[in-house]
Amino acid sequence: MIRKLLACILIGLPITTFAATPQTAVLDVQNMTCSMCSITIRKALEKVPGVMNARVDYDHKTAIVKYDPDKASPPALVKATTNAGFPSTLHHGTPK
Numbered sequence: 001m002i003r004k005l006l007a008c009i010l011i012g013l014p015i016t017t018f019a020a021t022p023q024t025a026v027l028d029v030q031n032m033t034c035s036m037c038s039i040t041i042r043k044a045l046e047k048v049p050g051v052m053n054a055r056v057d058y059d060h061k062t063a064i065v066k067y068d069p070d071k072a073s074p075p076a077l078v079k080a081t082t083n084a085g086f087p088s089t090l091h092h093g094t095p096k
Helices: 002-012 034-048 074-083
Strands: 023-029 051-057 060-066 089-091
Touching: 023 074, 034 051, 034 060, 034 074, 060 074, 074 089
Parallel strands: none
Antiparallel strands: 023 060, 023 089, 051 060
16 A cells, blocks of 8 residues: 555656756857858757757857756767867856
């Protein structure tokens, strides 16, 4: 009886209870020459498992990425943009 009750409680808990707190990385992105570049970069970042949201700012040449640290990492994000033809580095300092 107690096992069934415990099982029901665990099943009813939201998955987010066990998920890591989302992290945000800001990348400085090179080689952006037009607004279409930002779309390519965003799509490359969104293909990385664990990426929840990616915003690319053409004017500031940055990408702001919200991700699950259990599934993605800043090096994986840098690799994704670099493989898409837009080398990037992790931004150090205050996000723009």
